[in-house]
Amino acid sequence: MTTIETSIGATTVSAAADSIPLTITAAAAGLRDGSLTSVGLVQAMQARADILDGTLGSYIVRTDEAALAAAAKADRELAAGIDKGLLHGIPLGIKDIITTSDGPSTAQSLILDPQFGSVDGKYSDALVVTRLRDAGAVVMGKLTTMEYAIGTPDPSKGFPTPRNPFGLDYWTGGSSSGTGNGVAAGLFLGGLGTDTGGSIRLPAAWCGISGMKQTFGRVPKSGCVPLGFSYDHIGPMTRSARDAAAMLAVLAGHDESDPASVDVPVPDYLAALTGTMEGLKVGVDVSFLDSAACDPATAGLTRAALAVFVEAGATVTEIKLPLWDELSTAMMAGMASESFTYHRPDMQSRWTDYGRPTRKTVGLGMFIGAADYVQAQRVRRAGLRAMEAVFADYDIVLTPTSLAPAPLLDGLDFEEMVPSVLTPYWNSVGYPAMSIPMGQTAAGLPMGLQLAGRPFDEATVFRAADAFQLRTDHHLAESPVMLDLLAASS
Amino acid sequence: MSPTAEETVTVMLAAAGITVPDDEKAEFVAAYPAFRASLDALYAVPMSHEEEPQLIFSPFV
Numbered sequence: 001m002t003t004i005e006t007s008i009g010a011t012t013v014s015a016a017a018d019s020i021p022l023t024i025t026a027a028a029a030g031l032r033d034g035s036l037t038s039v040g041l042v043q044a045m046q047a048r049a050d051i052l053d054g055t056l057g058s059y060i061v062r063t064d065e066a067a068l069a070a071a072a073k074a075d076r077e078l079a080a081g082i083d084k085g086l087l088h089g090i091p092l093g094i095k096d097i098i099t100t101s102d103g104p105s106t107a108q109s110l111i112l113d114p115q116f117g118s119v120d121g122k123y124s125d126a127l128v129v130t131r132l133r134d135a136g137a138v139v140m141g142k143l144t145t146m147e148y149a150i151g152t153p154d155p156s157k158g159f160p161t162p163r164n165p166f167g168l169d170y171w172t173g174g175s176s177s178g179t180g181n182g183v184a185a186g187l188f189l190g191g192l193g194t195d196t197g198g199s200i201r202l203p204a205a206w207c208g209i210s211g212m213k214q215t216f217g218r219v220p221k222s223g224c225v226p227l228g229f230s231y232d233h234i235g236p237m238t239r240s241a242r243d244a245a246a247m248l249a250v251l252a253g254h255d256e257s258d259p260a261s262v263d264v265p266v267p268d269y270l271a272a273l274t275g276t277m278e279g280l281k282v283g284v285d286v287s288f289l290d291s292a293a294c295d296p297a298t299a300g301l302t303r304a305a306l307a308v309f310v311e312a313g314a315t316v317t318e319i320k321l322p323l324w325d326e327l328s329t330a331m332m333a334g335m336a337s338e339s340f341t342y343h344r345p346d347m348q349s350r351w352t353d354y355g356r357p358t359r360k361t362v363g364l365g366m367f368i369g370a371a372d373y374v375q376a377q378r379v380r381r382a383g384l385r386a387m388e389a390v391f392a393d394y395d396i397v398l399t400p401t402s403l404a405p406a407p408l409l410d411g412l413d414f415e416e417m418v419p420s421v422l423t424p425y426w427n428s429v430g431y432p433a434m435s436i437p438m439g440q441t442a443a444g445l446p447m448g449l450q451l452a453g454r455p456f457d458e459a460t461v462f463r464a465a466d467a468f469q470l471r472t473d474h475h476l477a478e479s480p481v482m483l484d485l486l487a488a489s490s
Numbered sequence: 491m492s493p494t495a496e497e498t499v500t501v502m503l504a505a506a507g508i509t510v511p512d513d514e515k516a517e518f519v520a521a522y523p524a525f526r527a528s529l530d531a532l533y534a535v536p537m538s539h540e541e542e543p544q545l546i547f548s549p550f551v
Contacts, residue, residue: 360517
């Protein structure tokens with residue numbers, strides 16, 4: 001495998017004996033210089049899954065044979081000079097609320113109709129999966145989630161409990177848990193998550209990878225089990241921002257199958273990665289760092305990250321984001337209303353077939369009146385007006401992704417955790433927001449920095465995130481726990 | 491006199507046609523006052539009296 005050094009000297013190859021590439025970008029280079037084959041890469045990652053998945057809980061279903069066949073096809077095509085782009089031959093995982101043609105989806109629930117995503121017993125790919133396969137990507141399998149992409153794990157329902165690769169007693173964050181811990185552990189190089197209130201950004205932050213929730217309407221979400229119709233996004237999770245940009249370039253684009261899809265041009269995200277933040281005006285809300293919910297490590301890591309932004313050429317100014325509590329409530333209440341609408345019939349007849357965390361969170365929707373729901377949607381519009389004023393002065397707005405690192409699985413309480421998570425705000429206004437790694441706590445748990453941008457300007461968010469990652473190596477950090485498990489098995 | 495949280499939760503569970511175990515009902519009752527207060531706070535957000543919700547009906551599917 002070709003070793004690619006970053007601008008600060010960190011390598012993009014795993015320290016484990018299998019020396020797999022850590023990023024899509026590195027693997028793509030290896031596939032083209034002959035040091036790597038897609039089949040070899042898929043086999044190495046399947047071998048990792050053999051060792052790690054029983055502990056990590058990343059997969060619901062592995063599609064090993066189909067993945068190897070797709071990898072062999074990619075190798076043949078690349079050898080023949082057919083190059084479909086950076087994702088060609090790259091192993092990816094799919095959160096199990098997004099349909100694939102390989103078989104039924106579960107949403108990690110006993111409730112979901114096994115026929116979801118099928119016609120006459122034949123399963124089909126969600127549009128995003130079709131786009132990935134058309135770009136030559138190799139689908140490795142379906143990945144764990146929280147039930148219906150909400151809440152916390154409920155081991156009593158028979159599904160795997162996803163664990164944090166940096167500390168197995170800790171949660172991954174949810175709900176795109178298997179995508180988060182699987183990318184971090186090298187079971188695949190990227191994957192699809194979904195984000196209704198932070199379900200891409202939170203597991204990305206707590207598993208030490210990058211995750212993008214792009215602008216609402218940028219990526220069609222047809223073929224995905226809904227949670228909050230007006231808050232849901234399907235987006236990429238990868239180690240690097242550059243890799244996420246490569247994935248979003250494939251995923252983005254209007255399609256009428258999703259009524260919320262917006263018909264706007266998709267820019268060249270990779271061309272936007274200039275390596276510098278010169279000229280960027282960055283606002284940062286550090287008021288959160290004084291709150292009681294803030295872990296002592298968070299302030300230090302955030303301020304260290306800000307110094308990198310300045311070093312990279314950005315002008316950083318402290319700001320106070322408007323309507324924080326109200327827009328966060330508008331997200332949680334709106335999501336609860338919309339999800340309860342979807343689940344009400346099943347909750348009437350099969351309440352205890354749902355996991356208790358799901359019952360507790362979605363069930364809140366029954367206490368929200370129609371006027372409350374409409375008022376939440378009026379607050380969202382007022383929030384958009386306030387956002388326009390903020391982004392008239394700033395290109396990027398920063399906060400930590402969360403105020404505390406991953407909590408212990410034992411005793412986990414979703415409602416107690418929510419106030420320390422700074423992601424739902426951006427779902428309320430639909431603006432793009434990305435989490436990138438900004439370092440680790442003293443206990444070795446990753447923390448994330450959240451970058452938000454103007455609507456449909458993911459390119460600037462990627463540009464800033466990539467420039468940050470060219471000057472840091474947090475996104476390349478491997479879990480010592482995973483490396484020890486791999487070493488012990490060899 | 492305003493209904494208690496328990497009375498409200500009981501009525502809304504019945505209206506939704508959902509039966510939950512007693513311990514889960516107790517959790518909803520405990521959570522309801524703060525949840526209601528967060529919803530009420532949405533009505534205090536400064537905005538035009540005529541502000542439209544982010545819900546625009548379209549006659550096309």
